[in-house]
Amino acid sequence: MKHVTNKKQLLLTTILTITGSETEQYIGSHMAYSGCSQEVFTEKAVDEIHKASAGIPRMINRICEKALMYAF
Secondary structure: OOOOOOOOOOOOOOOOOOOHHHHHHHHHHHHHHOOOOOOOOOHHHHHHHHHHHOOOHHHHHHHHHHHHHHHO
């Protein structure tokens, strides 16, 4: 029988966020990489995406993906 100890470990991380203008560039670069040559998200939409995501790139990706799925 193995002896298992119950130790709690604390993991601290820092989530890097990006600014509103960086969010616009981030979305634009992802759209360009995917082959999209037109503007899909308006400036107002990018502002709302930035607010809703709090500038967290992973959340920006998820919000944009959901918006594109609902739009098309």
